Amino acid sequence: MTTPSPALEAQRAELQAQLARVALGDRAAFERVYQMTSSHLFGVALRILNRQDAAEDVLQDAFVNVWHHAGSYQATAGQPMTWLISIVRNKALDMLRSAAARHETEMPLNEEGEELDVQDERPNPLGLLMQAADALAIRACLEALDAAHRQSLALAYYHGLSHSEVAAQMSAPLGSVKAWVRRGLERLKKCVDGR
């Protein structure tokens, strides 16, 4: 297990203390939690949703949720940031899927009434995955995976893509992508747990 830096450790401890105050209905603590975490959480939501308005809605819902359920955080223990990220990712994924369900009516159209090809301008998430691997000291371990496996894992995690969306983006058969993701997850577990 890698030892977190003292600065990170202090931040974690403060966040934990503030969340405990939020559970008691302390509004100042709630605002402090927002100040400490909202930029990071908004970045995560924005990455997945790729839309400013949707990411704002997700962040808003997530924090309203935190206000009402900070008490349950104590019971689940774990890292406070992990808990917050899981709330934001869950809400972002739900919104992404419900937006995908309405996709046809929302696609922007050009003057001829044809669907515009909206460019995804987000950088390739594989770079992020390997940056994270560096920070977690698992790069060598993760590099044992095929590039395609890492790529599908990164697309699913950072962009919230489904198996079939990953398959479309990588022009690969759905069955292969499912297997790649599964192997990617197995490897990730091995790498993180083996530190």
Add this chain to the structure above:
Amino acid sequence: MNYNRPELLDRLAAEYVLGTMQGRARRRFERVQRSVPAAQAAVRAWNDRMAGLAAPVEPVAPPARVWQAISARTQPARATRKASWWQGWWKPALGFAFGVLMTTGIVLLVPNAFVSIDQLAQREQALPQSYVGLLVDNDNVPRLLVSSTRHGARVTVKSLRPIDVPAGKVLQVWALPRDKEGKELPPFPIGVAQPTKPPGSTTFEMSDTSEKLLSNVARLAVSIEDAPRSKGDQPGAFVLSGHCVKLW
């Protein structure tokens, strides 16, 4: 599906946290997490494993309107909420603390009331997962103990003290739900209880399981009606009411 297989739970939890588990499978697995602690633990472990992946994502400061909206939506309920129509007679000051005190008192004074639960507890080393309500009258005297197992639809109503039900009238039990923000939603009837002499008990069947009907129900109440009421009906005056708590 057998959720007792750790390797299966681990795989499901991984796809759930990654986000590749979707739609109905996702909703189903969320329900599983609520009832199977091992599933909850598996999800927690995967949240921990994947939390580090989010670290390099570039932070973006959200616009100020986001905090303003959050702040407005989390204002203390009392400041913004008008007293709802059924709260008139209810004394909030006696609220939850009283319910807890009374429940404890009842356990001590009327141990027989809990015999079946006790027996279960001895076998399971824990109380069964149930919804329980202790209903008190306007003088805060406990009259009924209402309970139902989490995944069952049968409600047991135990009489603690006599209730005067005029001939030809029925005891209608109501659920008083709240939404996620804690705002009261309209009450709905869950069944009719036959009056019995203490310490007798009766049962009735609800239209669905407790988990489906009662998970967002904060309080239960009883009114005396001419006939059983249906969903959408307005209740008459509540003669009994109490907190509905989850026993797990």
